Every structure is written in C-alpha cells, then in structure tokens.
Amino acid sequence: MINSTVAEISAALAAGDISSVEITQAYLDRIATLNGELNAFITVCEDSALLAAKAADEARANGLDSPLLGIPLAHKDIFCTKDILTTCGSRMLHNFVSPYNATVVERFNDAGTVLLGKTNMDEFAMGSSNETSFFGDVKNPWNTECVPGGSSGGSAAAVAADLCAMATGTDTGGSIRQPAAFCGVTGMKPSYGRVSRWGMIAFASSLDQAGPLAKSAEDAALMLNVMSGLDKKDSTSIDRPIEDFTASLNQPLKGIRIGIPKQHFAEGLSREVEQAVRDALTEYEKLGAIIKEVDLTNSHLSVSAYYVVAPAEASANLSRFDGVRYGYRCEDPVNLEDMYKRTRSEGFGEEVKRRIMIGTYALSAGFYDAYYRKAQKIRRLIKDDFDRAFTEVDVIIGPTSPHTAFKLGSKSDPVSMYLEDIYTIAVNLAGLPAASIPVGIANGLPMGMQIIGKYFDEAKILNVAHQFQQHTDWHKQKSTAITAASGES
Amino acid sequence: MEWETVIGLEVHVSLSTKSKLFSGSSTEFGAQPNTQASIFDCALPGTLPVFNEEALRMAVRFGVAIGAEIGKRSVFDRKNYFYPDLPKGYQVTQLDFPTVGKGALTVTLADGSEKIIGVTRAHIEENAGKSLHEEFSGMSGIDLNRAGEPLLEIVSEPEITCAEEAVAYLKKLHTIIRYLDISDAIMAQGSMRCDVNVSIRPKGATELGTRAEIKNINSFRFVEKAIHSEVARQQEILEDGGRIIQETRRYNADKDETSSMRSKEVANDYRYFPEPDLLPVVIDDEYIAAVTAQLPELPDARKARFIEDYSLSNYDAGVLVSSRELAEYYEIVATASGDSKLAANWVSQDLLGLLNKHNWEIADSPIQAVRLATLIARIKDNTISGKIAKTVFESMISDESDVDAIIESKGLKQVTDSGEIEKLVLEVIEKNPAQVQQYKDGKEQVIGFLVGQCMQLSKGKANPAQVNELLREKMQ
Numbered sequence: 029m030i031n032s033t034v035a036e037i038s039a040a041l042a043a044g045d046i047s048s049v050e051i052t053q054a055y056l057d058r059i060a061t062l063n064g065e066l067n068a069f070i071t072v073c074e075d076s077a078l079l080a081a082k083a084a085d086e087a088r089a090n091g092l093d094s095p096l097l098g099i100p101l102a103h104k105d106i107f108c109t110k111d112i113l114t115t116c117g118s119r120m121l122h123n124f125v126s127p128y129n130a131t132v133v134e135r136f137n138d139a140g141t142v143l144l145g146k147t148n149m150d151e152f153a154m155g156s157s158n159e160t161s162f163f164g165d166v167k168n169p170w171n172t173e174c175v176p177g178g179s180s181g182g183s184a185a186a187v188a189a190d191l192c193a194m195a196t197g198t199d200t201g202g203s204i205r206q207p208a209a210f211c212g213v214t215g216m217k218p219s220y221g222r223v224s225r226w227g228m229i230a231f232a233s234s235l236d237q238a239g240p241l242a243k244s245a246e247d248a249a250l251m252l253n254v255m256s257g258l259d260k261k262d263s264t265s266i267d268r269p270i271e272d273f274t275a276s277l278n279q280p281l282k283g284i285r286i287g288i289p290k291q292h293f294a295e296g297l298s299r300e301v302e303q304a305v306r307d308a309l310t311e312y313e314k315l316g317a318i319i320k321e322v323d324l325t326n327s328h329l330s331v332s333a334y335y336v337v338a339p340a341e342a343s344a345n346l347s348r349f350d351g352v353r354y355g356y357r358c359e360d361p362v363n364l365e366d367m368y369k370r371t372r373s374e375g376f377g378e379e380v381k382r383r384i385m386i387g388t389y390a391l392s393a394g395f396y397d398a399y400y401r402k403a404q405k406i407r408r409l410i411k412d413d414f415d416r417a418f419t420e421v422d423v424i425i426g427p428t429s430p431h432t433a434f435k436l437g438s439k440s441d442p443v444s445m446y447l448e449d450i451y452t453i454a455v456n457l458a459g460l461p462a463a464s465i466p467v468g469i470a471n472g473l474p475m476g477m478q479i480i481g482k483y484f485d486e487a488k489i490l491n492v493a494h495q496f497q498q499h500t501d502w503h504k505q506k507s508t509a510i511t512a513a514s515g516e517s
Numbered sequence: 518m519e520w521e522t523v524i525g526l527e528v529h530v531s532l533s534t535k536s537k538l539f540s541g542s543s544t545e546f547g548a549q550p551n552t553q554a555s556i557f558d559c560a561l562p563g564t565l566p567v568f569n570e571e572a573l574r575m576a577v578r579f580g581v582a583i584g585a586e587i588g589k590r591s592v593f594d595r596k597n598y599f600y601p602d603l604p605k606g607y608q609v610t611q612l613d614f615p616t617v618g619k620g621a622l623t624v625t626l627a628d629g630s631e632k633i634i635g636v637t638r639a640h641i642e643e644n645a646g647k648s649l650h651e652e653f654s655g656m657s658g659i660d661l662n663r664a665g666e667p668l669l670e671i672v673s674e675p676e677i678t679c680a681e682e683a684v685a686y687l688k689k690l691h692t693i694i695r696y697l698d699i700s701d702a703i704m705a706q707g708s709m710r711c712d713v714n715v716s717i718r719p720k721g722a723t724e725l726g727t728r729a730e731i732k733n734i735n736s737f738r739f740v741e742k743a744i745h746s747e748v749a750r751q752q753e754i755l756e757d758g759g760r761i762i763q764e765t766r767r768y769n770a771d772k773d774e775t776s777s778m779r780s781k782e783v784a785n786d787y788r789y790f791p792e793p794d795l796l797p798v799v800i801d802d803e804y805i806a807a808v809t810a811q812l813p814e815l816p817d818a819r820k821a822r823f824i825e826d827y828s829l830s831n832y833d834a835g836v837l838v839s840s841r842e843l844a845e846y847y848e849i850v851a852t853a854s855g856d857s858k859l860a861a862n863w864v865s866q867d868l869l870g871l872l873n874k875h876n877w878e879i880a881d882s883p884i885q886a887v888r889l890a891t892l893i894a895r896i897k898d899n900t901i902s903g904k905i906a907k908t909v910f911e912s913m914i915s916d917e918s919d920v921d922a923i924i925e926s927k928g929l930k931q932v933t934d935s936g937e938i939e940k941l942v943l944e945v946i947e948k949n950p951a952q953v954q955q956y957k958d959g960k961e962q963v964i965g966f967l968v969g970q971c972m973q974l975s976k977g978k979a980n981p982a983q984v985n986e987l988l989r990e991k992m993q
Contacts, residue, residue: 107563108561108562108563114562116562121562124562126561126562126563127556127561128556128561130563225563225565226563226564226565227563227564228563229562229563230562230563230794232793233793233794234793260567261565261567262565263565263566263567263568263794263795263796264793264794264795264796340790341790341793343597343788344595344597344606344607344788344790346606347597347599347605347606347607348560348562348604348605348606349562350599350601350606352601352604352659353559353560353561353604353659354559354561364601364657368599388788391597391788391789391790392786392788393786393788396788396789396790400790
C-alpha cells in the first residue's frame with residue numbers, strides 16, 4: 029500500500045481495509061530502512077506520528093471523514109512546525125525548535141494528516157541539487173550516485189522512494205519542479221499568493237511559493253485543496269473563492285491549445301528529454317489538443333534577473349540570523365561585531381554566503397539602478413511575454429530541466445548550477461502556476477515535463493496533467509535501485 | 518563675519534495605535550521587558566508583517582491637518598542595518614513614496630509675528646527595540662516591547678533660522694499632534710523625539726553649509742540649548758579657518774555641549790529596497806475625505822474663534838489653545854461662569870500657575886472646570902470678592918467639596934447686609950478720626966485707606982463697593 033496514491037490510500041482507509049496506524053507504521057519502517065542511504069529526512073517524528081495516526085483512526089471511527097484524514101506526509105524542513113526541529117537545512121537553525129506552526133502545516137493538521145517528519149533540503153532553499161544542506165546530500169532513489177534535485181530534494185526523494193504518501197515543498201526558482209522531474213514525481217508550484225507563506229522560512233519573498241509533491245496530479249490536487257486559500261497573516265496571500273482542484277481533472281482535452289515555447293527547445297536541451305516531451309505532445313494531440321509554437325522572447329534574461337532579485341531579497345531576509353535571539357551563536361564572542369561575524373560565517377554555508385554577498389552588492393548605493401531596478405524591469409518584460417502567449421494558448425508545455433539528474437559533486441561551478449533552472453525561473457518571476465510531471469525514463473533516470481498555466485489557473489494545469497496520467501503510466505514507474513536496496517521484491 | 522543658521526528638524530512621533538505597526542502586540546508603555554513582543558516582533562523565521570491600518574489613518578489625519586499632499590499609493594521599504602535591538606536586521610519604513618507629502622505649519626514667534634515653516638514629508642516606520650546596558654555585567658539585554666511600534670517621522674524643510682524658531686515649530690507640532698489625538702507626544706517618555714540638523718553659512722550666502730545632526734533630543738529646552746551650543750561650536754571652527762565635518766552628534770545637557778557620535782562620511786549603506794512582504798497601501802479621495810471630515814477643530818481655527826466669540830486678546834487666545842485639554846477646559850469655564858474674560862484670567866494665570874508649580878497636566882488638576890466656573894460665578898454674583906476668591910481657590914486644591922460649601926464653611930461669604938456693613942463703617946470712622954478729618958478736608962484719596970480698614974475688619978468679606986458707598990455717606 030505504501031506505493032499507492034493518496035486517493036487510493038484514502039479509499040482504503042474509508043473502506044476500513046487499512047488503518048492510519050498501520051499505514052503510518054509501514055512508512056516509518058520504510059524510512060528506518062532507507063533513510064540512512066537516501067538522507068531524505070532530517071527529522072523523523074515516530075512517536076507523534078503514531079499518536080496522530082491513532083487520533084485519525086479514532087476520528088474516523090467517530091464518523092469523521094475527509095480525503096486526507098490519516099494520510100502520512102512529510103513537510104520540507106522550511107516549514108515551521110511547533111515543538112519540532114525546523115532547520116531549513118542550515119547549521120544556523122540546527123537547534124531551532126519552532127514555537128508555532130506554519131499556516132500550511134496548520135491546514136494539513138486540520139485536515140487530519142499524519143506528520144512523519146521533516147525533509148532535507150538545500151540550505152535556506154538555495155540550491156538545485158540538495159548538496160548545500162548542512163545535514164548532508166540527499167540521494168536520488170533512482171540512482172544513489174545522482175542528486176535528487178533541489179531545493180526540495182528531500183521531499184521529492186521521499187515521495188519517489190515511498191517514504192511517505194505525499195510531501196510539501198517550496199519553489200522560488202524551480203525548487204519543487206526540478207526535483208520532481210529528477211525523482212519522477214508530480215510537483216506543482218501554485219500561483220504566487222495562492223498558498224500562505226506564514227511560517228515558511230523566507231528565501232526570496234516575492235518569489236517563494238509552497239506546493240505539493242505527490243505521486244499523481246490527482247494527489248497534487250487533493251493537497252492543493254488543503255494548502256491554498258487566503259491567510260490574513262500573509263499580506264501577499266490572495267482572496268479567491270475556494271476551489272475544488274479535483275473537480276475538473278476529468279475534463280476532456282479536446283480543443284485545448286497547448287503552447288510550445290521555442291526558447292525551451294533550443295540549444296542546451298538534451299536529446300532524450302526533448303524526445304520525451306515531444307512524445308508527450310503527440311499523446312496530447314491524440315487527445316484532441318492543438319499544439320502551437322509560442323515566443324517567450326525574453327526568457328533568456330530570466331536567470332540573470334532572478335540572480336539579482338532573489339539574492340537581494342535573501343540578503344535582507346537572512347539578516348535576522350544574527351545569533352542574538354535563537355539558532356546558532358558562535359562560541360565566546362569577544363564583542364558584538366565578533367559575534368555577528370563569526371555567527372554568520374560559521375552558521376551559513378558557502379552557497380548561502382555567496383548569495384547574501386551577491387544580493388548585498390546588488391542593493392548597494394550606486395548599483396541599485398543597474399541591478400535591482402533593471403531586474404525588476406526584466407521581470408515585467410517576462411510577465412508580458414507570458415501574458416501575450418496566453419492570449420493564444422491555454423497552457424504552455426516544455427521540459428522541466430534540460431537533462432536528467434546529474435551526479436553528486438559533478439557541478440562545482442555555481443553558474444552552471446544556476447543554469448539548471450533555466451526553464452523554471454521565468455515562471456516564478458511572472459508569479460504563474462506550473463507543474464512538473466514524469467514524462468519518460470532515460471538511462472534509468474526519470475524526466476519531467478513542465479506545464480505552465482495562466483495566473484490562478486491551477487485547475488487547468490492539473491486537468492492537463494491528470495489526463496496525461498490517465499493515458500500513460502510514467503508517473504507509476506518506480507526505481508528498481510531502491511527496491512533492491514530495501515530488500516523488497 | 519556675520520553668520521546665519523539653517524536648521525531642519527526630524528521629529529519622530531509614536532503613533533498611539535493599540536497594537537504595533539505590523540503585529541498584534543500591545544503598545545502599552547512601561548510593561549516588563551519582552552512581555553509585549555510577539556513571534557513577529559522577535560523576528561522568528563517565517564513570520565510576516567500585517568499592516569495596521571490605524572497607523573495609516575493617523576498619518577493621513579496628520580497630513581490633512583497640515584494641508585499636506587497625501588500619498589495615494591504609499592510603499593514600504595526595507596532599511597538594512599545590523600543592530601541587536603533591530604530583530605529583523607532591517608527597519609521597515611517608507612523611502613520614495615511616503616504617506617504624507619509636502620505641507621506646512623504656521624508658528625507664532627516671540628514678537629507675535631507669524632512664520633510659515635514647510636514640512637517636506639512625513640512617513641510611517643517601525644520603531645526599534647531597546648538595548649539595556651546597565652543591568653547585565655559584561656553583556657547587553659534587549660527589550661523588544663518597543664520594537665515594531667508605529668512611528669511617524671516628520672521632516673521639516675531647512676527653513677528654520679534659530680533655536681527659538683525651532684522650539685516654536687516643535688511646540689506647534691506638539692499641539693497639533695495632541696489635538697489630533699494621534700500620539701501622547703511626551704518627549705520625556707520618548708513618544709516624541711527630535712533630531713536637529715544644524716549648519717551655518719555667511720549671512721546672505723545661497724549655498725548651505727555642512728551640517729551636523731544632533732540625535733535624540735528629548736525636551737524643548739534641550740533643543741534650544743543644543744542648537745545654541747552647536748551654532749557656537751561651528752562658528753568657532755569656521756572662524757578659526759577649520760571645516761565642519763558632516764556627522765552625527767549627541768547633546769550632553771550636563772556639560773551643555775554636543776559631541777561626535779559617528780561620522781557620516783563612513784556612513785552605513787542602508788541598501789533600501791521595496792518590502793516584498795507588504796503590498797503598496799492604496800487610498801482614494803473618499804478615504805481622505807472621510808478622514809478630513811473627522812478632523813477636530815485645530816488650534817489656529819480655535820484661536821480665531823476664541824478671539825471672536827470670547828473677545829479674547831490674541832495673546833490670551835494663543836495661550837489658551839496651546840493645548841487641546843486647556844482649550845477645552847477654558848471653554849467650559851467660560852460658558853459655565855458666564856464671564857469669558859474673567860474665565861480667561863483665572864485659567865491662564867491662577868490655574869496654569871497652579872499646574873506649573875506642581876508639574877501637573879490639566880487631567881491631574883484638583884480643580885475641575887465646572888468648579889472653577891462656579892467660583893467665578895460667585896464673584897460675579899457678589900457672593901465673594903475677587904480677593905476672597907483667591908483664598909477659596911487655594912482651599913479648593915485640597916478640599917473636594919463644592920465651591921459654595923467651602924465658602925459657607927469657612928465663613929468667607931461676602932457681607933452685603935447693610936446693617937453689618939454700617940457697623941463696620943462706624944467702627945472704622947470712630948477709630949480713625951485723623952483720616953476722617955483729612956477726607957473731610959478734601960483729601961479724597963484717604964478713602965482707599967478707610968475702605969482697606971473696613972475690609973480688614975471684615976476679614977475681607979465685606980462687599981468693597983458697598984463699604985465705599987457707605988463710608989462716603991457717613992463722612993459727609
């Protein structure tokens with residue numbers, strides 16, 4: 029049952045075929061077996077998980093039923109969880125126990141889910157390979173010599189390896205979609221403002237958005253139903269009527285217009301990924317879709333603009349980690365300046381420090397107009413490109429990443445790492461929703477396809493993703509490496 | 518060489534909202550350290566600001582009161598710097614799009630003339646916490662109760678030319694803020710603070726000299742003294758052929774001098790950028806109209822009305838409207854007593870004298886407006902004389918019973934019974950034959966002495982007019 033979708037587990041729980049305690053224990057056992065190798069979890073909450081599962085079973089016995097009641101999940105360690113360690117993958121918060129729950133966490137708790145633990149991630153969500161975590165690399169379950177992608181690599185690996193039924197992630201420049209592609213799971217970054225950021229440790233406030241990592245588009249829809257909605261504690265969360273994202277999953281795709289950005293099929297894209305996406309497009313044509321090329325003229329500027337805006341915001345967001353009130357503080361500071369310097373030098377890893385410096389530089393007197401202001405203008409141009417494209421098409425489809433997961437330690441140059449997110453970053457700059465779904469396997473590693481929608485058109489993206497998954501089974505493929513490692517048949 | 522002084526003021530006022538600018542924490546003054554600090558105020562990871570619209574309403578209220586342009590789209594920015602009492606590592610403020618734009622204040626100077634002083638802008642920002650250096654040996658304590666309290670920073674044009682003008686501007690600002698009820702504006706408690714930018718230049722020069730900024734002055738008197746001492750310092754340096762360094766200075770009241778805090782030439786780069794956690798605050802004409810409609814009568818308008826309705830002098834009216842509480846107090850006394858001029862004298866002299874002596878506010882006054890009105894009414898209806906009234910006034914400070922009861926119990930009621938007055942008059946005539954003779958010989962002014970004798974004999978209770986009349990009658 030642990031490799032089933034949420035929808036399937038939910039049905040089994042409702043039918044009484046299995047209890048939440050049983051399925052929770054099964055996941056805990058699986059974590060115990062595999063986490064040593066995968067390092068997907070930073071914290072496992074065995075006792076509280078079993079208590080929550082028991083409570084869910086009791087609630088169900090008392091007549092309560094809801095789609096996620098008793099479903100075991102994992103939260104990315106960027107979400108504050110009351111009384112549970114919340115590290116954000118950093119030495120800076122290696123000892124931080126949050127006194128409060130993030131809104132996302134609160135909403136899943138209210139829905140009756142069972143928290144198995146907190147997943148590993150790139151430090152402060154800065155990275156595309158999960159190699160920047162203070163708590164060590166996460167291994168890709170398909171090939172443990174490869175990265176799982178990042179920054180939500182722990183969540184993607186945990187879902188792919190059946191260490192949980194579903195997991196949360198966050199996406200600032202591709203941090204849900206790229207690991208989803210690398211690990212062969214379904215991930216979605218919702219529209220900016222759809223999901224509350226309260227309690228989600230900030231990287232780049234104007235880009236950060238939480239979303240689901242799941243085993244199917246339907247599961248992602250079930251998660252989004254719980255996660256989304258106005259939160260008065262986040263001024264950038266948007267007041268929209270409550271939507272049931274599962275409602276339109278089965279809408280036929282006949283006549284739907286799919287845009288293909290020529291810039292996403294250009295130099296740099298690997299042959300196998302291109303082929304996989306083109307095959308998927310053929311599948312869509314069979315379902316009645318109309319394929320059309322679209323022009324995202326300024327997409328080549330997105331990585332540069334992103335690496336000004338995101339570090340600039342991060343440089344301020346990470347100022348609060350100063351050793352004064354919580355988290356890491358250096359030993360025996362001689363004075364205030366010494367405390368600041370050593371706390372931050374020792375508490376942050378290389379990539380985080382690099383981005384703080386880039387951001388600080390970009391905001392400095394005399395450079396603001398040349399960098400930050402210009403990057404904001406580019407952001408506008410990129411959004412305009414999408415707006416124009418969406419007058420002609422309903423969704424835009426392309427590869428999530430130019431290639432499959434790369435080897436651990438193979439990318440030592442920061443810029444080549446930054447270019448990993450070449451297809452995903454523009455979506456964050458424009459605030460749009462986008463999903464990545466499995467679309468093929470090459471050399472034993474999964475590949476992902478990105479589906480971008482109009483602002484607040486998550487339902488359409490999920491519909492397009494679900495229909496594909498109704499007619500293909502890429503999302504059901506499992507790594508053989510892991511089943512062998514765990515000794516299962 | 519003759520010099521002229523150029524002064525610009527930056528005044529920080531704590532807005533008296535119930536909760537902080539971006540969190541629900543209370544803003545009550547004087548609580549135990551860190552008891553009014555929420556997870557947001559402590560800058561816990563993941564927490565976010567939610568703008569308190571009460572602060573916006575107060576800022577707009579101030580803006581319309583000084584006839585300023587109101588920013589229909591104000592934008593918050595982050596001002597980045599590290600300090601332990603700044604928990605987020607940045608202060609949220611408004612840089613390019615403040616809520617209040619250009620406006621002006623009219624101040625009255627010592628010679629009675631008026632001057633208009635421009636206000637450049639007023640922006641909303643959050644306060645920092647407090648570092649406590651004394652109680653912790655070798656360490657500093659941090660109190661975040663104040664962190665995140667809403668401030669309105671009011672920036673004047675550099676149009677102030679001397680210390681006295683600066684104080685007049687500050688007092689006017691203080692009065693308006695108190696009328697608007699947007700802050701306690703108590704300098705001693707820090708709910709109103711002032712940074713003074715001072716520079717001097719040769720008289721008639723058009724370019725500004727290099728300025729020094731004197732930070733955090735907490736009384737009107739110190740503002741005046743600090744400016745005097747800073748101007749003298751700059752003048753001495755320039756006349757010795759030196760140059761002024763642009764820097765931040767502090768004023769030491771004990772030594773009556775300013776000293777350097779830090780040089781601005783190696784200034785912090787605050788790396789301002791728009792706060793992405795907050796949306797721009799957008800307001801429309803309707804909002805501004807609604808705030809305008811709720812404005813109270815402001816000091817200038819009230820002064821004009823007092824002159825008109827109560828026939829007061831420009832000076833008296835100015836004194837009485839200098840605080841909203843005083844003006845309201847006066848108005849009750851004037852209408853309830855039926856004598857606006859007598860009321861003005863009693864309020865501006867006796868009452869204010871009493872309050873100043875004890876350092877009391879109007880609210881602390883043991884003599885409420887209606888009681889003072891009754892006292893004045895008793896002078897008017899001849900129950901007591903003006904002189905006796907002073908004695909009654911003194912009694913009223915410690916005796917809370919009603920005015921008539923005090924007059925009665927102390928036997929201070931004016932004697933108007935002509936039989937009793939006749940007795941007094943006859944006794945005085947009998948005891949002072951020499952003076953009576955002088956009067957009869959035509960030395961008219963002796964009457965004053967004789968009236969005085971009668972008053973003394975009656976312990977001040979006799980009606981002096983009646984005494985005067987009867988004396989003349991009996992000495993004919």
